[in-house]
Amino acid sequence: MPPHNYTRRQFVSTAVGLGVSLASSHMFGAPGQNHRAGRLQARPKQVEDRIRWTARPFPLQQVRLLDGPCKEAMEVNRKWLLSLPNERLLHTFRLNVGLASSAEPLGGWEKPDCELRGHFAGGHVLSACALGYAATGDDELKSKADALTVELAKCQEKHQNGYLSAFPLELFDRLREGRRVWAPFYTYHKIMAGLLDTYLYCGNEQALDMAEKMAAWVGHYFQSVSDEHTQRILQTEFGGMQEALCNLYAATGRKQHLGLSTRFEKRMFFDPLAEHRDELKGIHANTHIPQVIGAARRYDLTGEDRYRDIASYFWEEVTTERAYCTGGTSNVEYWRTDPGKLASELGKETEECCCAYNMLKLTRHLFGWTADPRAMDYYERTLFNHRLGTQDAQGLKSYFLPLGSGYWKYYNSAWDSFWCCTGSGAEEFAKFADTIYFHDDQGVYVNLFIASELNWPEKGFRLRQETNFPEQEGTSLIVHAERPAQLALRVRVPWWANRAGTVKVNGEALPAFSSPSSYLVLDRNWKEGDRVEISLPMNLHVEPLPDDPTLQAVMYGPLVLAGRLGGNGLTQPLVYPGYDTAPGGDPIPVPAVANNSQDPAGWLEPAPDQKLAFRAVGQSENISLVPLYKLTGERYAVYWKVAGKTV
Numbered sequence: 322m323p324p325h326n327y328t329r330r331q332f333v334s335t336a337v338g339l340g341v342s343l344a345s346s347h348m349f350g351a352p353g354q355n356h357r358a359g360r361l362q363a364r365p366k367q368v369e370d371r372i373r374w375t376a377r378p379f380p381l382q383q384v385r386l387l388d389g390p391c392k393e394a395m396e397v398n399r400k401w402l403l404s405l406p407n408e409r410l411l412h413t414f415r416l417n418v419g420l421a422s423s424a425e426p427l428g429g430w431e432k433p434d435c436e437l438r439g440h441f442a443g444g445h446v447l448s449a450c451a452l453g454y455a456a457t458g459d460d461e462l463k464s465k466a467d468a469l470t471v472e473l474a475k476c477q478e479k480h481q482n483g484y485l486s487a488f489p490l491e492l493f494d495r496l497r498e499g500r501r502v503w504a505p506f507y508t509y510h511k512i513m514a515g516l517l518d519t520y521l522y523c524g525n526e527q528a529l530d531m532a533e534k535m536a537a538w539v540g541h542y543f544q545s546v547s548d549e550h551t552q553r554i555l556q557t558e559f560g561g562m563q564e565a566l567c568n569l570y571a572a573t574g575r576k577q578h579l580g581l582s583t584r585f586e587k588r589m590f591f592d593p594l595a596e597h598r599d600e601l602k603g604i605h606a607n608t609h610i611p612q613v614i615g616a617a618r619r620y621d622l623t624g625e626d627r628y629r630d631i632a633s634y635f636w637e638e639v640t641t642e643r644a645y646c647t648g649g650t651s652n653v654e655y656w657r658t659d660p661g662k663l664a665s666e667l668g669k670e671t672e673e674c675c676c677a678y679n680m681l682k683l684t685r686h687l688f689g690w691t692a693d694p695r696a697m698d699y700y701e702r703t704l705f706n707h708r709l710g711t712q713d714a715q716g717l718k719s720y721f722l723p724l725g726s727g728y729w730k731y732y733n734s735a736w737d738s739f740w741c742c743t744g745s746g747a748e749e750f751a752k753f754a755d756t757i758y759f760h761d762d763q764g765v766y767v768n769l770f771i772a773s774e775l776n777w778p779e780k781g782f783r784l785r786q787e788t789n790f791p792e793q794e795g796t797s798l799i800v801h802a803e804r805p806a807q808l809a810l811r812v813r814v815p816w817w818a819n820r821a822g823t824v825k826v827n828g829e830a831l832p833a834f835s836s837p838s839s840y841l842v843l844d845r846n847w848k849e850g851d852r853v854e855i856s857l858p859m860n861l862h863v864e865p866l867p868d869d870p871t872l873q874a875v876m877y878g879p880l881v882l883a884g885r886l887g888g889n890g891l892t893q894p895l896v897y898p899g900y901d902t903a904p905g906g907d908p909i910p911v912p913a914v915a916n917n918s919q920d921p922a923g924w925l926e927p928a929p930d931q932k933l934a935f936r937a938v939g940q941s942e943n944i945s946l947v948p949l950y951k952l953t954g955e956r957y958a959v960y961w962k963v964a965g966k967t968v
């Protein structure tokens with residue numbers, strides 16, 4: 322239930338105390354926890370962001386999802402999280418410090434000999450439970466995070482120097498000495514971030530102390546390491562260490578954390594971005610996107626323009642030159658081509674899911690700085706096409722979202738995968754509510770069409786969004802106001818809304834609308850029961866690849882459509898590959914498309930009596946298409962080879 326008992330005093334004591342920000346602005350502790358607000362005041366002063374936000378998200382606790390595809394997916398994820406026994410999650414942490422554990426070990430990237438062990442079991446799982454608690458108020462999730470924290474603290478205590486990991490220090494020695502090792506700081510970051518989230522969303526003070534101890538160990542590690550040597554260490558993936566240390570600085574006010582965060586600035590990556598040069602070709606995508614989030618977070622906290630430049634240029638370049646129709650980016654985990662060259666990049670391993678997760682995090686900063694509707698256009702595209710459809714009915718997550726025609730979606734196995742994308746997916750599916758609404762002092766931005774209820778206690782204002790979007794081509798907003806409230810409701814008119822939309826207030830059509838990719842501003846004195854109805858008619862349109870206009874994806878409104886190609890030999894190992902992030906198996910041949918119409922989407926028509934279903938006309942084979950996010954358990958095609966009048 323929404324936190325109606327959240328008084329203004331409590332809001333100020335927690336929200337301002339924690340430094341409201343994009344990265345952590347949805348990270349306030351649970352509303353109504355008076356004991357926590359009191360304890361917070363005893364800490365050193367927290368740091369507020371230095372920059373002036375154009376728009377800020379509401380705390381996650383103030384938005385509740387209502388029935389719809391996002392809530393359904395969140396619920397699947399919640400049950401899956403709760404099905405993971407803490408004893409098994411803690412197993413390798415305990416073994417690492419000589420504590421007894423008889424639990425059955427996890428497999429995959431959590432196997433007792435895997436060099437990434439702990440990334441999920443002591444990291445992502447904490448973040449996901451904490452986010453899930455904030456988004457739903459589910460005490461079981463909070464209890465799980467709190468219980469894990471208590472046991473992880475015992476492991477950290479054994480180390481005596483602040484170090485906390487499921488693998489020994491020897492991996493960090495190898496990193497410092499330039500010997501082969503997977504990604505120790507990447508894993509360390511996940512645990513620090515998990516503890517920070519447990520503090521920020523669950524109000525767990527012990528978790529904050531633990532994160533600070535972990536940071537102290539990092540400071541010690543770098544004590545006798547030169548800058549040049551540091552840059553060599555940063556050649557190995559280190560996740561969001563900079564962001565986590567910035568967030569720790571914001572939460573504690575201790576400057577040493579901000580100072581330490583600069584250790585994690587990889588100059589050969591940042592310098593070209595600061596000079597607006599795309600030198601991304603040949604680098605590993607998800608190693609680097611979190612570094613840009615770190616830059617963005619640093620800009621929030623310090624106002625140093627260099628970091629905003631880095632983040633803004635990177636975001637533009639990736640979203641316009643290196644993203645597919647789904648919003649996803651990367652192929653075989655890398656950017657392998659020059660800007661705008663994607664035709665060679667369609668395969669089984671396009672679009673790592675962590676990349677989409679991290680690009681969405683970055684987009685929240687960009688939008689907060691600018692309120693640019695293009696940022697939310699990108700967010701919607703990626704959320705509906707690349708995130709929603711990458712979890713199966715049991716809560717298992719995808720690693721890649723294949724865009725090579727004739728492939729299929731595959732997911733982590735229950736116990737023998739625990740990939741990076743399992744972890745980022747667990748977080749993603751817990752926080753769908755965090756971007757639907759932003760605000761400034763004058764009003765609310767309605768960014769996404771997701772059934773939900775916003776509570777804004779400072780203004781005595783609640784907004785209920787009722788919609789079956791995307792099955793419904795529009796949305797309704799119902800005002801609940803304790804007293805009349807003068808506010809601007811800014812409703813995003815998406816990029817794809819090029820057929821005239823309409824808006825009604827209390828049943829009366831307004832004469833004006835807004836153009837695609839803008840915000841429709843309704844500024845008035847809102848009263849209890851006021852109702853806004855927005856209609857956003859969708860249409861079929863195509864998205865060719867920039868470097869080969871004969872390769873085209875079809876979209877309906879914001880939705881990428883996938884041609885259904887049937888099960889065609891798919892087996893359990895092909896759909897749940899286990900340790901490996903992609904299964905074996907080959908694509909099946911996919912027919913080319915002939916389009917003899919002047920309309921680029923003229924080879925398609927709506928299927929009778931079915932929502933969001935289409936069929937091909939005038940082709941040699943029958944092809945039916947559905948939204949990519951809805952399709953699972955069969956092969957598909959997104960990009961078609963098209964010949965005809967419009968190519």
Ligand SMILES: [Zn+2]
Nearest residue numbers: 673675741742
């Ligand atoms: Zn991943």
